[in-house]
Amino acid sequence: MSADAPAWEQRSTARVVSPVQPRKLAKVPFVELADGRLQGVVSSGSDIGRVYVSSVAAGTHTYDCSTNNNRPCGGLYGAPCKHLRLLVDEAVIQYGLDRVAGYLRAEVGDDGDLIGALGGGVERTPAAMVFSRFLRHLTYLELPGATTPVPELHWFPAGVAR
């Protein structure tokens, strides 16, 4: 047996998903690439109890922003509002520009301006689905910890592919 790296397909611990990059969560607590959209939740700057649900559709690059109660965002005049800009910026930190642009099927120029490449205009999408996904995301933090071993986690070593 040699020290050569074995075939990826034959590895029990093959890396499939890269862990996301750490980022500040204060303004944008939730970002995901799911349901054919870049979507997430942006905390309101003025009202601590209010959040905005912002999303950009893959392919068509239409976008939307509203409160979690489905009131349209006042900042959305034919161009992405500040919430959408924050969402895109934080998504790029979390996943890297290539993964976000790839998911949205967006052509980004050399300047790396992703939001500028998204010209689909406003298309209303229901905020409830994204907001409930965010709430589900938060429920993970409410689950109790455990002290019985979880042997299955040997398939999920911490660390990053190098």
Added chain:
Amino acid sequence: MLAVQLSALLDGETPGVTETLDLVTGFDDALTHGLGRLGGDRAAALAALAGAVSASPLGDRAGEAVDKITAGSVAGDHLTALAGARTALLGAVHDALLARLDTALGRTRAAWEAAAAPAPAADHLLAAARSWLHELAITGWRGVDHDLVSASSQTVEALLAEPRLRRVAVLLDGLAAELAACCPIATAPRVPARRWADLWARAVLLAQGLPADPDPEQVSGRLLVLGVDVHEHGTAVQAQVHGLLEPAGGGAARLVRASVSAAKVDTITGPAVWRLLQAHPVLLGALAEHRSLDLTGMPLLASGDLLWHDDRAAAGEPADPFAVARVQLADALAPAVTPLDRHPVRIAEPVLLEGYTVDGEALVLDGHPLAVELDRLPRCGPLTPELVAASTACIGLVRWDAGRWSVQPLAVQATVKRKPVTAHAGDWALGPTDPKVVKAEAKAGDVVAVLRERAGRLLRK
């Protein structure tokens, strides 16, 4: 680990391993394309898998399962039988590899003596999990789309809410996240066939319900920490501490583990994960401060797993893990392996390596290269590839994957800028100690606190 031990581990094949893995690869290929429409070659691969266990108690069921599946009628029991056959083969591979490692190290291992526990009662949540796993098997990885992945969502949510089903919940959540990230899999350049089949087979078995663990013994004595192995996926983190227990009544030191885990979200990563484990301050303190722990009446399973109760441990004297490993590791008694856990992926045997040179991604001891798992250096600790490259001694876990032995560093002694440096994976368990990391953490803010505040405000409206 001495050069002669490493040579005994590395030189020559372990008989039967390659042949057995070829059978597993055949099954994994069939699972990649789906058991719902098997071609002739893949039907033959399934028959070969069943043939390999024909002389075992699984033989009849596995044989029947292959006949029925090949004829196009796939039922849940058939898939369970095949998952069992695949698991049995990998269990045999595990046993051969671990025996080889124990022989090379001269390590004594306790035998598994507990009687088989009765099967648990039926459970509708597990039935839902089985039904999703059966869909996956019939469809095959190549046919999995977003709808099939998201069909698991409610089941996983319900399983997570039930602490006694946490293991299968954590496993399915990890698998579903990987499938989602790879969709559409039909056009993906490659499929991690072994890995996903491992996770699938494991989940199928866990979804039958786990027999109760045999009653733990209560142990008291001194726990000397060797190091910590960190496991993590998007929504789970586990710190598994490896140590030596010196029983209070005397007797040989025993290799034991303590595992503490927490649910999390993907954006909690790096040193912040320790904050999720703060319910165990004595254990984390021992990691960060390199202290021994005095245990009183701590439950210990036959598998060598302590069921951690932080209030039954007290911080003891400082104890340098390298000194512990040098003096006591060679003669320690290793625990038996839980029958269901016999799979090569769980081989994680603590060793001390010294006097090697580093050649790229291998530690070379007297001409014998042992690969280093640089991918497994956790982001929550100070270990880096550069430190490993500059190291002269290492406490690590011997691992095996896809035909290759390797070592996963838990701690290194290195020389950096002509000064001696020691780094352990658990050094930051009470918070980072590297000023640069402290600064980066401060800049990002307390992500756990931010999300808990959001949860407190939004979840209970």
